[in-house]
Amino acid sequence: PDVFFDKNGKLWMVYGSYSGGIFILEMDKTSGKPLPNQGYGKKLTGGNHSRIEAPYMLYNPETDYYYLYLSYGGLGADGGYNIRVARSKTPDGPFLDAEGNDMINVKADKDKPLFDDRSIEPFGVKLLGNFLFQRQIGDPGTGQGIGYVSPGHNSAYYDAETGKQFLIFHSRFPGRGEEHEVRVHEMHMNSEEWPVVSP
Template identity: 65%
Template sequence: KNKGIFLKSGMEGKSVDGTRYNANVHPNVVDPQTFFDHKGKLWMVYGSYSGGIFILEMNPKTGFPLPNQGYGKKLLGGNHSRIEGPYISYNPETKYYYLYLSFGGLDTAGGYHMRVARSKNPDGPYYDAAGHNMLDAKGKDGSFFDDKAIEPYGVKLMGGYSFASQSEKGTGYVSPGHNSVFYDGKTKRSYLIFHTRFPNRGEEHEVRVHRLYMNKDGWPVAAPYRYAGEPDTHISAAAVSGTYKLIQHGKDITATIKTPKNIRLNNDGTISGEMTGTWTITDSSKARINLNGTNYDGVFLKEWDSAREKEVVTFSVLSGDGEAVWGVK
């Protein structure tokens, strides 16, 4: 039943908190997600651009917010930062709440991509891998779409990329984002669901699903290829060795498609090619990779490559300050 409006952006007249609506500080009331925390409390996180991302504690019987919260508690954003589509997922293994967000603009020229921060509490404060408080992720006063101000914040899961060179066919995404996350309590698997555009296909977009894995520090890393029903399997060091195309997702907000570098994971645990370093694999297929002096932790995987129509070894790793790197054999 339509129970009426309980929250609005207030583009005309006064805002929910009784003051005149100011888009620099007040939220754009869109992109809501409701969820129960691990103690059974109901919450709604929402917001886009404008004044930032906010969270409200909700009444599970009525579906309305508990009284006297106004717009709720601010989690991040402000001054028209290009941040939207919040989604919070609790992981019972790490005991963290993960706040997934999209930065940038969703069209092919917008540099849309997904980031994540985490907290021990559903209503924050949320921090990224580098220790930044996400409340500080906002544009400068008086600014509009100040991407440089927010680039340092959040772990960038993936942005626009292509594993193909200019003369090859291959898979890649343009402006992947606005995700949700499904955690399966029975299998303890997590899945990242999002929409994306594609290189040389304009604004056409489709939904994709990728597996999410937790690295040794409890941060999610996304599988490089879309989920195709692959089982969790042990991967040997011999299977890992070989030549890879490597994507560095970086921390920038850009419409430039990241293109691959060529490296080789050698049998002796060294890495050669356009980047150098070392690699190791544990019995649980966990990956530790050092590239040009920086350590990255994540997983080695066996995935289906739809472009080559065969199973391939991949890796997805994250640096200590939250820079994601993918490799495809």
């Protein structure tokens, strides 16, 4: 779960997993507990065991959007974990991707086997996934090159003084199995006010 204050000072918690989806709850600033009579909270996306998890919310005062970062897929070296984002003008949605898809409609096909990643693949803006910058003859270093395998479960940070944003996540690496490490990459906003991760 991620607990955050919105731009008006209201406290929220976004949470969830691939079982039932991603939800948001309004929280009591004094007790730190959810306000009463919300049940699981308001659903934002996911469901039917779609592998969408690890939500993180980051408000950007320059764009006036709330960015909902999510991890799709399985986190193992063979799982295709990847980081996606959707955005909204309010912390409780609706969240849209760059194609205008409302993320509330994103969930696995209930008539397919569990963890049907293909049904959710077209939704959300993909920020980071498996890649390999292959080492060419004459390049420094050793091995096949530099890359990531199944990056995900991220958080994000906005530095109000500098206006810089960062993505913090764990990743596996080509040819290294399940070994994983934490990485930090700077993000930049493109002309459409979507974050782009610096390689």
